[in-house]
Amino acid sequence: MAATAGTPATAAPRGRIDKRRAILDAATTEFAREGYAQAGVDAIAARAGVAKATVYSHFGDKQTLLREALVAESDRAAAANLEVVERLLDPGDDVRTALEDVGLRLLECFVDERAWALRRLVTAEVVQFPDLVDVFLGRAAARVNQALADRLLGLSVAGHLRVDAPAVAAEHFAGLLTGGIDARTRFGTRRLPAAELREVAGAAVDTFLRAFGR
Secondary structure, rough: OOOOOOOOOOHHOOOOOOOOHHHHHHHHHHHHHOOOOOOOOOHHHHHHOHHHHHHHHOOOOOOOOHHHHHHHHHHHHHHHHHHHHHHHHHOOOOOHHHHHHHHHHHHHHHHOOOHHHHHHHHHHHHHOHHHHHHHHHHHHHHHHHHHHHHHHHHHOOOOEEEOOOHHHHHHHHHHHHOOOOOHHHOOOOOOOHHHHHHHHHHHHHHHHHHHHHH
């Protein structure tokens, strides 16, 4: 049946997608803040601005909602990080500056409020739902590490770095960037100023280049 005049034919599907996204965002926030056991579907529905029945019609039950929220948030985090890593495809002549730029942007992704919520959610519920680690690692961490390894290998082939084991080099780079962040941010309760993030990125790149630089 043709759409009524003035009403786009895609209105219903678009609305359903928007509601699903709102529910997933609300669920991630509630689960990370309250924990799986204490987070109520009523509160999730209220935060999303939908009826409780709408939550169940989209996801069926609370466990499915938890996993789908983790999948969506892992994909979002991965996309943000992968976009940053791709900047190493064209580093220019100054590889140090390129690595510092990418390092800073990766740190900004890491300390983002939604990224903290995602990590808190996985950490809090891993004992009860061990498969959540596989979801997070498979859809976010592993993808980003592989992409970073590929870019570092490319820099090595181009003569900018000396990388024999790209995956290991990528792990070292990420570890140098984020290893002290929990302490600096007091587990996400302190916002780091931009100058401090740049300092961390610069120090990480200095150490990384001592190990992998030409």
